[in-house]
Amino acid sequence: MSRPRKHDTKLPAYVRIRYGSYLYKDKALCRVEEGEARMYEELAKRKATVGSVHVPALVSEFKLEYLPRLSPSARKEHDRLLTLFSNEFTDFKVDEIEATDIKQSIKNLFLGTGKLSAAKHYKARMSTFFRWCISDKGLVKINPCREVWIEKPRSRKTPWTDELFWQVHGKLSPMHQVYHELSFLLYQRTTDIRLLKRTQDRGDVIRFEPSKTAKSSGLSVDVPVTPAIRAVLDRAALLSRSAKVVSPYVIHTSSGTPFTRSGIHSAYRRADSELHGSPIGLNPKALLPFAVTSAKRQGATLEQLKVGRAHTSVKTTEGYVQHHDVPVSEVTLTLPPRK
Secondary structure, eight states, X not given: OOOOOSSOOSSOTXXXXXXXXXXXXXXXXXXXXXXXXXXXXXXXXXXXXXXXXXXXXXXXXXXXXXXXXXXXXXXXXXXXXXXXXXXXXXXXXXXXXXXXXXXXXXXXXXXXXXXXXXXXXXXXXXXXXXXXXXXXXXXXXXXXXGGOOOOOOOOOXXXXXXXXXXXXXXXXXXXXHHHHHHHHHSOSOHHHHHTOBGGGXXXXXXXXXXXXXXXXXXXXXXXXXXXXXXXXXXXXXXXXXXXTOOOSBSSOOTTSOOOOHHHHHHHHHHHHHHHHSSOOOOOGGGHHHHHHHHHHXXXXXXXXXXXXXXXXXXXXXXXXXXXXXXXXXXXXXXXXXXX
């Protein structure tokens, strides 16, 4: 960093000429041939941002202080969302941001695509940042996130139907077919199906400790092994033996490792393209609400499904039930009588 000059000069403090450019604290302002007027203009801009309360600088400082407190897995996601926030408000000073700005940012990034959970996480990270600005920095007095209400986006009906389920099944590889069937029969999160281990099979039940609830309720659930489930598990074991692959996972690649999330999604995108030419956006994650909805149609109660999904509230379970059947009205009318 430059030191202030001790000898007389017509240039402002910390400004010097090096290699044909005006530098301020060793950072280029402009070329000498552009003139002193341009130099003073750029210097004014630079001084306005140095040590300022602009969002990017504060977010960087906040990350250095806050992220090391988190676990490595949480740190990555918090860093990503804070970077999104910094990019959204690059030209803002922290005390200029209002609730309407926060709401618009959330709409632009998440609510347009129906990502309610991601929107809530994004808002939570911003709220933590503003609390830090209030308590540690004294730069703002009100947390603008407190005034923002995130409306639940209109629920989208899953495209999966009984017919489409089997059409896609026919386009998948044998091991992906196992994943496809178990995602439906076990009605658990597709991540937990993808990472299903053989040790979870306890003969008459399969023990699940849902990864999503591990840090909240911590609930586990045993799913009974029906003849249909046992047939699929046996077929997966036969595929492993035929390929001479030893793996702790029920569903695995040729090297014995579990499929990555992108690997699974790629298989479904290929099937989607083969079936429809122009993909309609089939998502394997939507197999879960399709399975829960199918179970409800086959007679399962919400309370039974709540237990099977390791939910703590029936209201959570209701969110997975989607209405595919078009109801038939039992009301019939006749024309009003004539006088």
